[in-house]
Amino acid sequence: MISASIRDEFFEQYKEFYNGGPVPLYASNDFAYYLECHRKRLEKKGIKTIKKIDRIEDDIDNTIHKDKQPYTLDMTYKECNYETEYYKDDVFLARSDKDTETLYCNILHKQDYQEQTISCPNCGHSDGAKTFVNGCPMCGTSFKTFKFFPCVTSFYTLPKFVERSSINKGLKNVVKYGIGLAVLVAVGVFIFNWHESGSIGAGLFFGILAGLLTGWLGTIFIYLGYSFFIGVTAFSKMFAQAADTSDIQAARFTKKRFENDMLRYFPDFSYEYFEGKMLALLRSIVFSDDRTNLSIYKGQDPLGYLDDVVDVEYRGGFKYEGSTVVGDVLHVRLINYVKCVVFCDGKLTKHYRNFKMELVRRLKSDEDLGFSIHAVNCSTCGATFDAMHVEKCPHCGNPYELINDDWVVIYVR
Ligand SMILES: [Zn+2]
Ligand SMILES: [Zn+2]
Structure with missing residues (x-):
């Protein structure tokens, strides 16, 4: 094995x-x-x-x-x-x-x-060495005079140091939040323009445009903010741990x-x-x-x-x-x-x-x-x-x- x-x-x-x-x-x-x-x-x-x-x-x-x-x-x-x-x-x-x-x-x-056969010193039960790890399977006597x-x-x-899997999880969230924000802004701008100009076409046009722009810029800004945050925490964590483990x-x-x-x-x-x-x-x-x-x-x-x-x-x-x-x-x-x-x-x-x-x-x-x-x-x-x-x-x-x-x-x- x-x-x-x-x-x-x-x-x-x-x-x-x-x-x-x-x-x-x-x-x-x-x-x-x-x-x-x-x-x-x-x-x-x-x-x-x-x-x-x-x-x-x-x-x-x-x-x-x-x-x-x-x-x-x-x-x-x-x-x-x-x-x-x-x-x-x-x-x-x-x-x-x-x-x-x-x-x-x-x-x-x-x-x-080859697995050694051993006998229990108490009841005489004999079997492969490994079966005695938790004591004799027959009488429970515990002894360790064997190897396997x-x-x-x-x-x-x-x-x-820094845990990598949590950073990957964080990055997935960055994209999720970016898309969420874009959808929110798109719907808002769409409703606002539709209401103001009375035309669905204009509302859709400005809504989609605003959504795309927010999605793009938003994700970039969240990403920058997140990287900065990770950088700072990773750095301080590393610093703390370096001091902690310097000996x-x-x-x-x-x-x-x-x-x-x-x-x-x-x-x-x-x-x-x-x-x-x-x-x-x-x-x-x-x-x-x-x-x-x-x-x-x-x-x-x-x-x-x-x-x-x-x-x-x-x-x-x-x-x-x-x-x-x-x-x-x-x-x-x-x-x-x-x-x-x-x-x-x-x-x-x-x-x-x-x-x-x-x-x-x-x-x-x-x-x-x-x-x-x-x-x-x-x-x-x-x-x-x-x-x-x-x-x-x-x-x-x-x-x-x-x-x-x-x-x-x-x-x-
Ligand atoms: Zn026994
Ligand atoms: Zn001897």
Whole structure:
């Protein structure tokens, strides 16, 4: 199946999920885990969100392929209106700003993938891996120690400037108003002349003439006025947004340097994949209700203040602050620009937050695009286990360190 249609199906189910529906079928098990954590947080806070993703007409819709045997990573993106509405006890609280975004969605394919058959650890029911995304279909037990392909691994949105579809709609109205005005003037002049001169012929002649003239000049003047209006609003909008996103624009300048630095360690490093990963890590840390023994976070700072966050939106960039290698461990420091929606003391507020983060990873191994923290293979006994909250294989006791396989956050503030 092509990535664009997987994405579109995924987002239909994503909207349904926030409406109380099941986890989207194409969500990778890591992503599904995050969605479930987010749902739990929202339930705990008594907040209901409605996600809206409206397609923009004459849109940008594209896919970048990246091959890394046996995987193909498809980064698809398109323009859309992505919006969230927040409710408490069915009372409307707030809506995220209604601007155009570019939506990025990473989809991972595996060559010659045969759907794995897995068994429920509780009741023994066995079936294809994908049927367990929402828990065991027989007994409901939820576990994530499996993978399947193709799957959606992450997505995020980047804000865009002026919305084009509204300008097109406006131009159609300009012509409509021009014609309307012409008809109005024509009828007026016709009746006036007919009444004054007593001749229908003269009334018609002057009426049509006046109508044509008004239609022509009127449309031109309305068009000029409208263009001026659009120009001014677009300009002020752009200006406001430029000021609003200047930190992100500046941060984006560090992209090239970051890529160059990473390519030295990982020959087929992907910026977009890392971006999705880094954001997924932050979101998982924010929405975890139990941060003790969290394999993805090894920091010292208490993170209890994150318990009131009900949503995290990426503002479109992170600033690379540098990297160092200590022993065989690579340290990457960055600032992640996000918008946090916080529900505290009965009030919903939005905050711009610049999270300083430090991520580490051991340099010994190659990046495995299909890696899942919830389905780690023990190098000693071969068993598959969920490493989110454990530091050793539950079957043979062999110690397990996530930084051998993936990025680990050691600092968030
Ligand atoms: Zn079961
Ligand atoms: Zn083991």
